[in-house]
Amino acid sequence: MTYCLAIKVNSGMVFASDSRTNAGMDHINTYSKMYAFDMPGERCFVLLSAGNLATTQAVINLIERDIERKAKLSLNTVTHLFEAADYIGNLNCEVQRHHSGAGQRSGVNLETTFILGGQIGTQAHELLLIYPEGNYISAPPSKPYLQIGEIKYGKPILDRVVRPETSLGDAARCSLVSLDSTMRSNVSVGAPFELAIYETGSLHLEHRMLLDVDDPLYVDVQQIWNKTLMDGINALPQFDWETELHHH
Amino acid sequence: MTYCLAIKVNSGMVFASDSRTNAGMDHINTYSKMYAFDMPGERCFVLLSAGNLATTQAVINLIERDIERKAKLSLNTVTHLFEAADYIGNLNCEVQRHHSGAGQRSGVNLETTFILGGQIGTQAHELLLIYPEGNYISAPPSKPYLQIGEIKYGKPILDRVVRPETSLGDAARCSLVSLDSTMRSNVSVGAPFELAIYETGSLHLEHRMLLDVDDPLYVDVQQIWNKTLMDGINALPQFDWETELHHH
Incomplete structure (x- = not known):
C-alpha cells in the first residue's frame, strides 16, 4: 500500500508521500513515489x-522521454x-x-492513480487527481487537498486543519502528522517520508526533504504531537x- | 454505515456508537446500536x-426472550x-x-458484527469482538479498544491516547473525538451519539448519555478540539x- 497527499494553500503547495x-509480504521495498519536473522560471x-509500480515507472519513463525528444506534446509544451x-492520463x-x-x-x-500539482507561467497553481481511467478532477476549494492510497487514517487531521489561508509551514507540519x-x-x-514544498509563483521546486523515522525533526514531531493529543x-x-x- | 467503539481501561469501559x-440514500433512519443487559450486583x-439491522434486531430479541423465559442458556446463566x-455468536x-x-x-x-463488553461477579471486565461467523477475539492488551463499522478515520486518536491506565473520563472524551x-x-x-460508561466492579451500567450535534457539551468538544489541533x-x-x- 501507499499513502500520498498534496495540499494547496494560497501561498503554495505541499507534497508528501511514504516510500x-x-x-506480497516477502518483497517489501523502498521506492520514491514523488517525481518533479520543472523548467525553472517557466x-x-x-x-x-x-x-x-511497473505502470508508474513506465508512465514516468514516457514523460521523461517526451521531454528529452522535444516531442510536440510533453510537460514542456502543454499550456x-x-x-x-x-x-x-493518456499515457497511463x-x-x-x-x-x-x-x-x-x-x-x-x-x-495507477496520480496526483498532479503544478503551475505554468502566471496561471494559478493547481492540484489534480488523475484516475486510472485517464480522467481527472481538481481539489475541492473548501477542502484544498488530495490523497491517494491508504487515505482514511490521515484524513481527519486534514479536514480539521487545512484551509486556503493555512501557511505553507503549517500545511507541511499537518502533512507529516497525517503520514505519521x-x-x-x-x-x-512506511518511512522514509518525502516532503516537497512549492511556493506560489516560484515556478521551481525549491524545498525537498527525505525524513526517516530517526530524523530528529520527525522524532520531535511524533513526541510533541502525542503529548498535544494526550493533553x-x-x-x-x-x-x-x-x-x-468511585476511586478504587 | 456505522461506527461503534469500546475502550477498556483499568478503571472501567467506555462504549460509544453513532445512530x-x-x-439506500432514501431510507436513512436513526437507530440505537447499543444494548445493555444487567443484573445489578451480579x-x-x-x-x-x-x-x-434485521439480523441485529433478531439477535437482540432472542437474547431478551431467553432471559424472560429463564432459559437454561441465557446472558443470566453464562458463567x-x-x-x-x-x-x-451462535444466535447470530x-x-x-x-x-x-x-x-x-x-x-x-x-x-452483523458485535462488540461485547461486560463483567460477571468478581471476574475481570473484558471486551470481545464477535464475528458474523460466530467466533470471537478479545481486545489486545497493549491497545485495549475494539471498533466495528467505519473504523479507519477514528483509529489514529485511539492509537495515540488509549492505554490501560487512561482514566475513564479521558477514554470517554477520546471516544467522542473518534466519533466526531x-x-x-x-x-x-451520524449523530446523535450514544455513550455509556461502565465502572470496574460496579456490575451495573450507571452512566448513559445521548449527545446530539447541538448538545452544548458536544459543541464545546468540537470547538475546543479543532483549536487544539490547529494550535x-x-x-x-x-x-x-x-x-x-518569500512573503507575498
Whole structure:
C-alpha cells in the first residue's frame, strides 16, 4: 500500500508521500513515489503515484522521454495544467492497455492513480487527481487537498486543519502528522517520508526533504504531537458523572 | 454505515456508537446500536452492533426472550464472558442461516458484527469482538479498544491516547473525538451519539448519555478540539526553509 497527499494553500503547495512498496509480504521495498519536473522560471510539476509500480515507472519513463525528444506534446509544451493531466492520463491508459492481456490472465491490477500539482507561467497553481481511467478532477476549494492510497487514517487531521489561508509551514507540519498517523495505524505504509514544498509563483521546486523515522525533526514531531493529543483530550470538558466516580 | 467503539481501561469501559442506519440514500433512519443487559450486583453486559439491522434486531430479541423465559442458556446463566460471546455468536449464525436462502437470491448481506463488553461477579471486565461467523477475539492488551463499522478515520486518536491506565473520563472524551472525526470524514456516520460508561466492579451500567450535534457539551468538544489541533500543528517544530520563504 501507499499513502500520498498534496495540499494547496494560497501561498503554495505541499507534497508528501511514504516510500513502502510491496508485492506480497516477502518483497517489501523502498521506492520514491514523488517525481518533479520543472523548467525553472517557466513551469513546475510534481507527480505523486499510488498503484502498480511497473505502470508508474513506465508512465514516468514516457514523460521523461517526451521531454528529452522535444516531442510536440510533453510537460514542456502543454499550456494549461489540465492538458498536463490529460497527457499523463493518456499515457497511463496506454501503458495499462499494453499489458492488459497478460494482466487479466494473472489477475494483477495494473492501475495507477496520480496526483498532479503544478503551475505554468502566471496561471494559478493547481492540484489534480488523475484516475486510472485517464480522467481527472481538481481539489475541492473548501477542502484544498488530495490523497491517494491508504487515505482514511490521515484524513481527519486534514479536514480539521487545512484551509486556503493555512501557511505553507503549517500545511507541511499537518502533512507529516497525517503520514505519521497512517503509518502508526497501517503497517503497509512506511518511512522514509518525502516532503516537497512549492511556493506560489516560484515556478521551481525549491524545498525537498527525505525524513526517516530517526530524523530528529520527525522524532520531535511524533513526541510533541502525542503529548498535544494526550493533553488536548484531558483538557476537553468534564462529564457530570466524573465527579461521581468511585476511586478504587 | 456505522461506527461503534469500546475502550477498556483499568478503571472501567467506555462504549460509544453513532445512530445512522441506511438502506439506500432514501431510507436513512436513526437507530440505537447499543444494548445493555444487567443484573445489578451480579453481572453487566453491553452489546454494540454493526451490520444488517434485521439480523441485529433478531439477535437482540432472542437474547431478551431467553432471559424472560429463564432459559437454561441465557446472558443470566453464562458463567464467563467468553460463554456469553459464544452464545451470541451462535444466535447470530442461526438468524443468518434462517434467512440465507432469500438473502442469497437478493444479494443482501445478512452479516452483523458485535462488540461485547461486560463483567460477571468478581471476574475481570473484558471486551470481545464477535464475528458474523460466530467466533470471537478479545481486545489486545497493549491497545485495549475494539471498533466495528467505519473504523479507519477514528483509529489514529485511539492509537495515540488509549492505554490501560487512561482514566475513564479521558477514554470517554477520546471516544467522542473518534466519533466526531469519523462523522466529519464520512457522511454515512451520524449523530446523535450514544455513550455509556461502565465502572470496574460496579456490575451495573450507571452512566448513559445521548449527545446530539447541538448538545452544548458536544459543541464545546468540537470547538475546543479543532483549536487544539490547529494550535498543536502550529506548535510543531519549524522547518529550516520557513525562514527563507518569500512573503507575498
